[in-house]
Amino acid sequence: MPDTLIEVRALHAGYKGHAVIEDINLSLGANEVLCLIGHNGAGKSTLLKCMFGLLPKMQGEVRLGGGLTLNEVALVPEGxxxxxxxxxxxxxxxxxxxxxxxxxxxxxxxxxxxxxxxxxxxxxxxxxxxxxxxxxxxxxxxxxxxxxxRVLIMDEPSIGLAPKLFQDLLGPIRALQQAEGLTILLVEQNVREALKVSDRVAVMKQGRIVWRGTPSELNNDRLMELY
Incomplete structure (x- = not known):
């Protein structure tokens, strides 16, 4: 069982007293790629900001494990x-x-x-x-x-890119992750390409995580149900 580097427990967060995400439980293990998917407005970016310390939480907690510090976490912002x-x-x-x-x-x-x-x-x-x-x-x-x-968080890296360009970008990042044991949290809407380089998947909808599993378990029918 890999070390848990980031653990989110019962997290609520939002803006001006209004919760955008509610009761989020999520773990990110060492040497894995976790893909977080969901429509625009599902709360993915809000969750990232809270995990990265850019947005105060309303309830719950974000814990760092395995000796990880925030200085060892890098964020690639949307855009x-x-x-x-x-x-x-x-x-x-x-x-x-x-x-x-x-x-x-x-x-x-x-x-x-x-x-x-x-x-x-x-x-x-x-x-x-x-x-x-x-x-x-x-x-x-x-x-x-x-x-x-030690942890790389990427927020919608495919925005504005053709699918082939996105593939070319993800290839060397996945190779780096496997060679050096890097941990990646990949937030994406390009589900098909993101799942190709992911070990686990979490689906967000209306501010909550509604499904967790592996890419092989997330077939088209299941994806349609979740979305």
Whole structure:
């Protein structure tokens, strides 16, 4: 049984006193990819913000286990998540600043990310605002990886991407996860592609988790019932 790195218990959270998510129970284990799916407005992003400490909870708790700290958790936000007026390298420098990486280690961190996502080399010195949607999403993920996190949370990385581009993006991330024991929470609406790289699945609907299981258990009929 893998260590539980993040455990959510009876969590309620929302905005201005109004609960958006209610009674959420969810665990994220070491060395796994958990896919969280649901329609827009289901409460997925609210749950992520609360797990990441960006939104106060109304009730319940979020526990970190296995010696995990929030500094070892990286979030890839919904949308492009880059500074368009800066070059890709300058975006990376900001990521290194935020992670408080020492100057002597910065070159090695960037080299490591470029091995994981080698296509970034082609546009490392271009302004991020000139990149395609797929390139910008790659930079956003690369910047999150600079801190060498134990847990990577990705919020809707397929937004604005063609299915083939999304496949090309997920491939190296899954390979990295398997090679280094990275734990990933993948929040997605592109269910078909997300399930291909996931170990477990949770389905959210109207602020609650309504189903948990494995990708093989979530056939089309079951998915239609849940949605």
């Amino acid at each position: 492009k998540g880059v500074f368009p007026s800066l070059t890709v390298r300058e975006n990376f420098d900001l990521g290194l600043d935020a992670a408080k990486i020492q100057a002597a280690e910065r070159g090695a961190r960037i080299d490591w990310v470029l091995k994981v996502l080698p296509q970034i080399r082609e546009f490392l010195h271009r302004r991020a605002g000139t990149l395609s949607g797929g390139q910008a999403q790659m930079v956003s993920i690369g910047r999150a990886l600079l801190k060498r996190p």
